Amino acid sequence: MWPDSDSASAKLYARAEQVEPGGINRLQTWQEPFPVYAASGAGAYVTDVDGVRRLDLANNFASLMHGHAHPAITAAVTEQIARGSCFILPTESEIFLAELLCARVEGFERVRFCNTGTEAVMIALKAARARTGRPKIAKLEGAYHGMYDFAEISLDSGPETWGNVPRSVPYTQGVPKGVIEDTVVIPYNDTDAAARILRGQGPEIAGILIDPVSLSCGMIPLEQNFIDMVQAVAAETGALVIFDEVVTFRLGPQGAQGLYGAKPDLTTLGKIVGGGFPVAAIAGHAEAMGVFDHRAGKPLNPSSGTFTANPVGMTAGRIALELMTEAEYARMDALGERARAGLRAAMDEAGYPGQVAGLGSMFRIHTSARPMKTYRDTFPTPAEAEATTKLQRDLLLAGFITTTKGCFISTPTTEADIDAFVEAAKGCFAKLATAA
Ligand SMILES: Cc1ncc(COP(=O)(O)O)c(C=O)c1O
Numbered sequence: 001m002w003p004d005s006d007s008a009s010a011k012l013y014a015r016a017e018q019v020e021p022g023g024i025n026r027l028q029t030w031q032e033p034f035p036v037y038a039a040s041g042a043g044a045y046v047t048d049v050d051g052v053r054r055l056d057l058a059n060n061f062a063s064l065m066h067g068h069a070h071p072a073i074t075a076a077v078t079e080q081i082a083r084g085s086c087f088i089l090p091t092e093s094e095i096f097l098a099e100l101l102c103a104r105v106e107g108f109e110r111v112r113f114c115n116t117g118t119e120a121v122m123i124a125l126k127a128a129r130a131r132t133g134r135p136k137i138a139k140l141e142g143a144y145h146g147m148y149d150f151a152e153i154s155l156d157s158g159p160e161t162w163g164n165v166p167r168s169v170p171y172t173q174g175v176p177k178g179v180i181e182d183t184v185v186i187p188y189n190d191t192d193a194a195a196r197i198l199r200g201q202g203p204e205i206a207g208i209l210i211d212p213v214s215l216s217c218g219m220i221p222l223e224q225n226f227i228d229m230v231q232a233v234a235a236e237t238g239a240l241v242i243f244d245e246v247v248t249f250r251l252g253p254q255g256a257q258g259l260y261g262a263k264p265d266l267t268t269l270g271k272i273v274g275g276g277f278p279v280a281a282i283a284g285h286a287e288a289m290g291v292f293d294h295r296a297g298k299p300l301n302p303s304s305g306t307f308t309a310n311p312v313g314m315t316a317g318r319i320a321l322e323l324m325t326e327a328e329y330a331r332m333d334a335l336g337e338r339a340r341a342g343l344r345a346a347m348d349e350a351g352y353p354g355q356v357a358g359l360g361s362m363f364r365i366h367t368s369a370r371p372m373k374t375y376r377d378t379f380p381t382p383a384e385a386e387a388t389t390k391l392q393r394d395l396l397l398a399g400f401i402t403t404t405k406g407c408f409i410s411t412p413t414t415e416a417d418i419d420a421f422v423e424a425a426k427g428c429f430a431k432l433a434t435a436a
Contacts, residue, residue, distance in 0.1 A: 001050040002036045008049040009037045028061060028403065036396065041068025043412035046401060054399045055417050057407035062215075062247045062362070063271035065320055067410035073275050073319045077312055086310040093314035100321055101273070101283055105254045107263045110289035112282045113309040117246035117270030118146030120280040121209070123303045124266045125150055127282065127291045128207025128240040130301035138184040138198055138208045138239070141166040142375030144216040145209060145244050145268075149175055153183040155216065158379060165197065188217045188375040191226045195233055202237030207266075211244040212256035215405045218378030219357040219364035227260045234265075240288060246270035246280065250408070251360040252329050275320030279313035328411060332361040335409050335418055339363050342422035350429035364406040365391065365425070367432070387436075391428050398424040 002009045013034035017023035022030075029035045037049045044067045046056045059067065066073065080093070098111040114120055125137050125148065137150050141162065145151035154162070157169035166185040184201050186194035186208075198208065208230050213221045234241045243264040248256035250272050257264060265288040270280035282289070282303075291300040307313075340363050343356045353369040367387035372378050380388065388404045395402050400421050409418075 001052050002048060003033055010034060012037045012049060031396070032393070043067045043069075044410055044414075044417055052399075054396070054401050055413070055421060056401045057409065057413075057421065058401045058403045059408045059410045060276075061271070061403065062250060062406075062408040063274070064276050064410055065250055065272040066275070066323060067412040068276075070276075070320075070323075070412075072323065073316050076315050076319050077275075077277070080311050080315045083311075085312050086307055090309065091311045091314070093311040093318070094309035097273075097279075097314045097318045097321075100318055101269070101281070104321075105257070105267075105283065107257065107285055108267070108283040109286040110284065110292075112289065112292050112303060113314070114280045114282070114303070114305055115278045115307055115313075116146065117244075117268065117280050118148055118151075119305070120246065120268035120270055120282050121145045121151050121244060122148035123301070124242050124268050124282045125207055125209065126303075127266060127288070127301045128242060130291045131240060131288060132206040132238060134204055134206040134239075136182045136184055136201060136204045136206060138186055138201075138205050140188045140210055140214060140217065140375070141185050142188055142217045142378075143209075143211050143214040143244075145211065146246075149179045150183050151209065153180065154185045157185075159376075162376070165193070188214065189220065189223055189226055189373050191223070191229045194226065195229050198230075198233045198237065198239075202233070202239070205237060205239040207240040207242045208234055209242045209244060211246075211248065212260060212262075213248050213251070213359065213362070214375075215247060215364070217375040218366065218372055219362060219406050220372050220374075220378060221256075221359060223373075224260060227262050231262060231264075240265040242266045242268065244268045247362075249273065250332075250362070253324065253326060272320060272324075273317045274313050275316030275318075277313035277316045278307075279317045323411070329360075332409060332411065333359075335413060335415065336361045336363055338415060339407070339409065339418050339422065342418065343425055346422050346426035347429050350426050350433050352429035352433040354429070358406065361409040362406055363409075367391065387432055391425075391432065394428040394431065395421075395424060398428070400424060 001007050013023050038046050039049045040047050045053050047053045102108045141154045152171035154169045155171045161169045168180045168183050168185050186197050241264040245255040245267050252258050266284040340356045347354050355366045357364045367384045392404050
């Protein structure tokens with residue numbers, strides 16, 4: 001079994017290395033010394049190619065609200081595939097999913113579908129520019145929003161590059177100068193400093209992109225006064241407020257904006273809205289979404305895509321969201337709280353000085369007890385990063401799939417599953433405490 005060199009995963013990786021760069025297709029699947037290959041998933045569990053079954057708390061990085069192969073989603077999708085998987089003609093399925101989203105969230109009056117969160121963020125940023133005629137985008141230091149150049153700026157800036165007032169730090173080599181100059185970076189959860197920067201560049205900023213609970217900023221929620229400030233400054237300067245709820249839409253029927261009582265102009269959605277299939281969307285009030293409307297000639301922001309709104313994803317997304325009743329959200333919140341409280345108690349018992357962040361069905365273990373509010377507070381020292389990686393690996397060996405950026409509970413997960421996870425984590429904390 002993994003990580004043995006004669007395991008089925010080792011054999012698959014040896015083949016993959018010959019045909020895929022680094023032997024993988026996505027950075028998040030990487031695991032030293034080679035990835036664990038999945039064979040199948042059912043409910044909250046995944047079985048790997050060596051027959052080892054593990055509780056899945058990654059759920060494809062927050063995208064599977066109902067775990068694997070939920071019977072209702074599988075049945076509906078199978079039935080749809082038998083009738084065709086995509087057409088040049090629209091189908092009723094896209095109307096169903098858009099109606100459902102608009103009925104749930106007060107600020108959603110129109111929805112435009114695409115396939116990935118990266119695309120949704122890219123389209124929303126372009127929409128903000130098209131609507132305002134301005135070039136600049138403001139984004140949070142440290143926040144991940146997918147792979148669009150502008151959204152990647154200062155994604156992983158560190159002490160050696162970030163500057164006193166956050167600098168625009170390119171994420172990769174060769175980023176065009178214009179992208180760096182036209183991306184305004186604001187500090188996560190530092191309301192006064194962010195307001196100063198936004199007001200300073202106000203007339204040039206098209207959109208302010210924020211993730212209310214950014215995973216790459218430690219899963220520390222933005223404070224209410226930060227969100228209120230963003231909305232107030234945007235109202236003053238004429239910028240659009242864009243919430244990236246690709247992850248946080250799992251927090252409640254109206255996503256994080258419902259929890260904050262916020263009304264962004266545009267919201268990007270992804271992950272759970274596809275019920276396990278590649279679906280993403282931009283949603284917002286009719287006026288902001290008017291940039292996509294073609295009826296008066298070429299739209300201000302034409303957006304298109306061959307597989308957008310395909311009926312397979314639309315159907316899966318509709319069923320996945322229909323299953324998320326108010327009661328189900330409450331049950332998920334309680335499971336999340338059970339995990340957070342259990343992990344905190346486990347750290348205490350093991351004498352390990354860490355902390356647990358998160359809310360709703362999401363939680364994040366930090367290998368530092370330092371108070372955390374901003375991205376910079378959450379930025380790990382090399383020793384903390386190493387401990388986080390070790391913890392993820394030890395949990396994997398103990399039968400639990402997690403990520404270093406956080407865990408995301410699915411509806412088939414039980415209290416007993418959470419308790420077993422907490423117990424295993426306690427053992428891992430004790431090991432880390434001894435090693436420290
Ligand atoms: C907040 C946020 N926005 C956007 C994205 C990009 O989504 P995708 O991976 O579907 O392109 C992610 C992916 O993890 C995300 O976490």
